Amino acid sequence: RSYMVIAHSRYTIPVDSEEGLSAEEVSSSIKSSEPILVERSMYFRYGQRTGGSSAPGVGGAADKWYFAEGYTGM
Numbered sequence: 001r002s003y004m005v006i007a008h009s010r011y012t013i014p015v016d017s018e019e020g021l022s023a024e025e026v027s028s029s030i031k032s033s034e035p036i037l038v039e040r041s042m043y044f045r046y047g048q049r050t051g052g053s054s055a056p057g058v059g060g061a062a063d064k065w066y067f068a069e070g071y072t073g074m
Contacts (some may be wrong), residue, residue: 005036012041035061 001018005011030038043052 007034030065032063035063036065037061038065 003011003013028040030036040055041052042054044050
């Protein structure tokens with residue numbers, strides 16, 4: 001899927017609302033024709049457990065980022 005994001009803005013992709021995607025297992029590859037900053041924020045609700053996590057910020061822009069999924073179910 002492709003998304004257009006205007007300069008100096010933020011864009012969130014709620015993957016649990018994306019048609020055809022399973023909210024259980026999702027990966028992403030982010031590419032841009034211009035240097036960008038990317039974060040991976042995850043929010044969850046498993047029964048009574050709720051929470052979230054975010055990959056830390058980075059020191060500079062790049063045109064490609066990779067993020068690993070980090071849920072352990074504990």
